[in-house]
Amino acid sequence: MKFNKQGILICFLLILLGSMCTFRKKNTLILGEIPSPIDNLNSSEKIAFGKMLFFDKRLSKNNEIACSNCHQPEKAFTDGLPKSIGIEGRVAMRNAPSLLNSAYFKSYMYDGEVKTLELQALVPMQDHQEMGSSMKEILQKLSNDEQYSQLAKSIFKRELDAFVITRALSSYERSLISQNSKFDRYRAGENAVLNSDELAGWLLFSEKLYCTKCHSAPHFTNYKVLSNGLYSDYVLDNGRFRINGLQTDNGKFKVPSLRNVALTAPYMHDGSIETLRGVILHYSKGGEVFENKSPIIRPFSITEHEISQLEQFLRTLTDTSGIN
Numbered sequence: 001m002k003f004n005k006q007g008i009l010i011c012f013l014l015i016l017l018g019s020m021c022t023f024r025k026k027n028t029l030i031l032g033e034i035p036s037p038i039d040n041l042n043s044s045e046k047i048a049f050g051k052m053l054f055f056d057k058r059l060s061k062n063n064e065i066a067c068s069n070c071h072q073p074e075k076a077f078t079d080g081l082p083k084s085i086g087i088e089g090r091v092a093m094r095n096a097p098s099l100l101n102s103a104y105f106k107s108y109m110y111d112g113e114v115k116t117l118e119l120q121a122l123v124p125m126q127d128h129q130e131m132g133s134s135m136k137e138i139l140q141k142l143s144n145d146e147q148y149s150q151l152a153k154s155i156f157k158r159e160l161d162a163f164v165i166t167r168a169l170s171s172y173e174r175s176l177i178s179q180n181s182k183f184d185r186y187r188a189g190e191n192a193v194l195n196s197d198e199l200a201g202w203l204l205f206s207e208k209l210y211c212t213k214c215h216s217a218p219h220f221t222n223y224k225v226l227s228n229g230l231y232s233d234y235v236l237d238n239g240r241f242r243i244n245g246l247q248t249d250n251g252k253f254k255v256p257s258l259r260n261v262a263l264t265a266p267y268m269h270d271g272s273i274e275t276l277r278g279v280i281l282h283y284s285k286g287g288e289v290f291e292n293k294s295p296i297i298r299p300f301s302i303t304e305h306e307i308s309q310l311e312q313f314l315r316t317l318t319d320t321s322g323i324n
């Protein structure tokens with residue numbers, strides 16, 4: 001691969017400087033200190049390297065799909081589609097989840113099958129419907145990239161390999177933090193930042209409808225795997241059941257965070273609900289009759305004005321400063 005050493009250095013330094021500013025700014029959070037595993041401690045250099053890989057289409061089999069195709073920064077690291085489109089126009093199994101605040105997740109994928117970001121990085125690269133590649137193929141393509149080889153040696157003290165790629169990618173993903181929304185400022189003491197309808201929406205969310213049983217602040221998720229009664233039959237995608245075969249886990253999916261929810265439509269694991277209003281109406285009806293539906297999901301009465309207030313509150317969870 002032809003390259004200019006000076007150009008490579010300038011490119012990496014620009015990314016690194018941006019990552020250092022982001023990393024320092026976000027290292028002290030209302031969400032808590034950014035966790036990292038002992039074999040992949042956080043560093044600005046790893047974040048910068050991971051960002052380069054995140055936007056590199058060579059990670060896919062046909063060099064046409066990067067991680068950023070399905071996790072677009074301007075859409076809170078989702079893609080706006082019901083189900084993502086992979087190589088050769090293949091339709092993925094599920095809706096692309098946001099990567100923001102993934103550093104704090106207890107598990108990954110909609111069924112919670114993956115326990116670390118490092119392992120999660122492997123899944124889309126090797127999924128037939130998504131990037132359709134293998135680590136062997138990826139390393140064959142990237143092994144001749146002197147820029148990546150130099151970074152692997154300088155940052156990880158080893159040759160470019162699966163360890164380096166997964167650790168760099170996960171380091172970048174851990175840096176994607178959302179914690180400066182309008183609602184966060186309200187919680188920090190700026191009481192006047194919410195208008196009357198937004199505040200009424202928060203009271204509906206937290207005190208009348210008890211949405212906080214699953215979506216409590218500050219993370220706006222309880223990280224649990226449960227069924228919200230989206231369907232009465234989960235034939236097309238039975239959630240966690242496909243992982244462990246337990247009938248009690250049929251139709252159960254991981255509770256998503258609602259941070260930046262106004263930017264991540266369409267909703268649900270299959271992108272089947274287009275709007276926030278549609279989601280509210282689903283829950284107001286108590287969901288479909290289903291044996292594993294969580295007892296938390298119960299019908300409730302809500303007026304059109306209250307729906308508007310609830311939507312306005314949910315929009316206060318938007319934080320564009322975490323999108324870079």
